[in-house]
Structures are given as C-alpha cells and as structure tokens.
Amino acid sequence: MCVAVDDFKASVFVNGKIGKDPKLATADDFFASGLNVSGNAVPVFGIAATIVDVNNMPGLNTLGITVARFDLEPQGLVPFHIHPLASALVTLLEGLIHFLYNLGNNKATFLATFNSQNPGHIRIPSSIIASEPPIMDEVLAKGFQLNNKEIAELRKKFS
Incomplete structure (x- = not known):
C-alpha cells in the first residue's frame, strides 16, 4: 500500500x-x-x-x-x-x-x-486542428473530407 x-x-x-x-x-x-x-x-x-x-x-x-x-x-x-x-x-x-x-x-x-x-485526456479536434506545428490544410481537408474554407473556420474555433 x-x-x-x-x-x-x-x-x-x-x-x-x-x-x-x-x-x-x-x-x-x-x-x-x-x-x-x-x-x-x-x-x-x-x-x-x-x-x-x-x-x-x-x-x-x-x-x-x-x-x-x-x-x-x-x-x-x-x-x-x-x-x-x-x-x-x-x-x-x-x-x-x-x-x-x-x-x-x-x-x-x-x-x-x-x-x-x-x-x-486529449481532445482530438484541438490536438489536430490547432496542432503546433500545424498540419497542412490540404492534409486536413482530405482527411476530414472538407474544403479549405471549412478548415480555416475550424482553425478559428480551435486555435
């Protein structure tokens, strides 16, 4: 003990x-x-x-x-x-x-x-969208099936 x-x-x-x-x-x-x-x-x-x-x-x-x-x-x-x-x-x-x-x-x-x-506990959106160094927008867009504008909006929310 x-x-x-x-x-x-x-x-x-x-x-x-x-x-x-x-x-x-x-x-x-x-x-x-x-x-x-x-x-x-x-x-x-x-x-x-x-x-x-x-x-x-x-x-x-x-x-x-x-x-x-x-x-x-x-x-x-x-x-x-x-x-x-x-x-x-x-x-x-x-x-x-x-x-x-x-x-x-x-x-x-x-x-x-x-x-x-x-x-x-690691929240995935914050650790991916707001990572340092940042993950390239093209990689995030392809991985989440979003466009670059949507990725930019996500970065604003999680950064």
Missing part, C-alpha cells in the same frame, strides 16, 4: 505521487464522495463530470484506478478524444478514439473506469 500524500519529506515516491508511511493511513484515504451527484459542468458540450482519482482518494495511489461519472444533457456531446495512459471501460479498449452523444430527451448518466490512476 502506498497512500499518496502531499508531503515532500515522505520517503517513497511511486507513480508520480509521494507515499505516506503506511502506519499513518486512515479510512479517509480510501473514501471519496460525489459520484451520487452531477459534477463540474462544461456547458459548451452539455456535459458534467465527477472524477474520483488519486488526487481526491489518496488510497488509489499505485492501484491503477480512476472512476468518472458523466451527466450528458440532451444533445450533449463528449467530443472525440483518447486516453493516452489508459484503457477505458465503456465500450472501448486501448484508449481508442471515441465520443458519446445523447440523442434522447432526458439526461444520460454513465460511469467510466480506467486502468490507470492518471488516464489522461
């Missing part, structure tokens, strides 16, 4: 977090609340997220677990993205590019679990 602690004098450093002396671990190190309620909203996409990871449940350190609750408003969207440091248990494996879209008239709520205490 290597419970994470924000104490740079602790002696054990594992997987990006410092571990406290196991004799000092408490039940609170293995508890987090909030999965029962909607979390931090991202109104532009119509989604709210609650994340339980090593940052708010220190006992998860070295266990390779993150749990996330998402509330997706009607017509809400989780944009195309990958998790470069984890697989996710929704309907995908190996961090494949995926997105979620609520076609219904009621809010959708779902849980995702990851095999990493730090799964990462």
Whole structure:
C-alpha cells in the first residue's frame, strides 16, 4: 500500500505521487464522495463530470484506478478524444478514439473506469486542428473530407 500524500519529506515516491508511511493511513484515504451527484459542468458540450482519482482518494495511489461519472444533457456531446495512459471501460479498449452523444430527451448518466490512476485526456479536434506545428490544410481537408474554407473556420474555433 502506498497512500499518496502531499508531503515532500515522505520517503517513497511511486507513480508520480509521494507515499505516506503506511502506519499513518486512515479510512479517509480510501473514501471519496460525489459520484451520487452531477459534477463540474462544461456547458459548451452539455456535459458534467465527477472524477474520483488519486488526487481526491489518496488510497488509489499505485492501484491503477480512476472512476468518472458523466451527466450528458440532451444533445450533449463528449467530443472525440483518447486516453493516452489508459484503457477505458465503456465500450472501448486501448484508449481508442471515441465520443458519446445523447440523442434522447432526458439526461444520460454513465460511469467510466480506467486502468490507470492518471488516464489522461486529449481532445482530438484541438490536438489536430490547432496542432503546433500545424498540419497542412490540404492534409486536413482530405482527411476530414472538407474544403479549405471549412478548415480555416475550424482553425478559428480551435486555435
């Protein structure tokens, strides 16, 4: 057991977090609340997220677990993205590019679990359209089957 602690004098450093002396671990190190309620909203996409990871449940350190609750408003969207440091248990494996879209008239709520205490998150539109150095317009236009004017509009939105 290597419970994470924000104490740079602790002696054990594992997987990006410092571990406290196991004799000092408490039940609170293995508890987090909030999965029962909607979390931090991202109104532009119509989604709210609650994340339980090593940052708010220190006992998860070295266990390779993150749990996330998402509330997706009607017509809400989780944009195309990958998790470069984890697989996710929704309907995908190996961090494949995926997105979620609520076609219904009621809010959708779902849980995702990851095999990493730090799964990462990369939004595909931003990382491709606004990349540095930029990807050539011709390549983007061909890859997304768009014209150069549409690519220019996308660059304005994501840059």
